[in-house]
Amino acid sequence: MKPKTLDILSALIEINSERVIAYERALRELRQEEDPDQHQTFDKLTKESHQYREALRFSL
Secondary structure, eight states, X not given: OOHXXXXXXXXXXXXXXXXXXXXXXXXXXXXXXXXXXXXXXXXHHHHHHHXXXXXXXXXX
């Protein structure tokens, strides 16, 4: 794999890792009973970001 491709994949992995951290923080701060729809959205986004990150890691 070319170095530039590796750099791009690494950057995408980092971006998704940061997204996971941000979404998990939002989930901790947001009470499910206050806004269940928003809580569900952040939960879904967290799971998706985990999946994307793992798929990118597998590509390395």
